[in-house]
Amino acid sequence: MSRLQEIIACPVCYKPTVEIPVQCEACLNYFSQEVEKMPSLIMDLTPSAVLGAVEQETANTKPLRTELFRSPIIPFLYERILPPIWAVGLRNLGGIDTEFRLVTDFFGQSGTIIADISCGTGIMARRLALSRRYKHIIALDYSELMLAQLQQKMKIDGISPSQITIIRADVEALPLASNSIDAIYTGAAMHCWKDALEGIRNIYRVLLPGGKLFATTFLKPFPNIVFRFFSVSELEDIMLASGFKKDNVRVEARGLYATIWCIK
């Protein structure tokens, strides 16, 4: 049995692939078919896809800050426009390359499985895969079009589907088994989620004891017009309310950008 079969789980009952037949009959058909798409196709493991219920989708309507990334224009423009803007300091001086160094310093260099949650076009997931420091990357995002960009860019970068598993997923109902992931990266994402506390609670649930979370997001006084920005103390409160212990949480602000290090 592969480690991925123990990790990828139904987003309704949180049981991994190997336990589905007895634990989750309601979603057995869809879930098991979808998992067969591995490694080359994108799986849709959002709760509404698994339940096949349009009413559920309506009940869980996402705000504009989430839905924006499902429109064709944002995924197309994302990496074509933003990286140079980030690099001049909006997202750490040096942008995504600086963030990559911070992430790999924190995660260390071992045979771990990393999840990039809200991976978008996979700007970090691809770097992590190309570094060949980690055994496998699981890239998850709510936007099917951001994930389609990731797939295209993997081909250009020469990254094989066996290096990155791509899953459409909702951070508030992660299709990952509890206590299963060594390390999680979620970059520039919390301000786009409907409910950041529920997202981090899910992340805490799926991390192994001792597992690491590296997160970044933007801060107030950016106004909450579309996105929902935080103060440093709000971010600390979210991490503590999700289960992380005070001594294992560090939040640092650089300009309007926050970097968060947590250990479960």
Ligand SMILES: C[S@@+](CC[C@H](N)C(=O)[O-])C[C@H]1O[C@@H](n2cnc3c(N)ncnc32)[C@H](O)[C@@H]1O
């Ligand atoms: C600003 S982008 C960040 C992308 C990438 N992590 C980066 O560092 O550039 C935010 C991403 O969060 C995703 N997102 C928003 N709400 C989500 C949710 N509920 N579950 C999973 N991903 C979500 C969006 O689809 C989008 O790709």
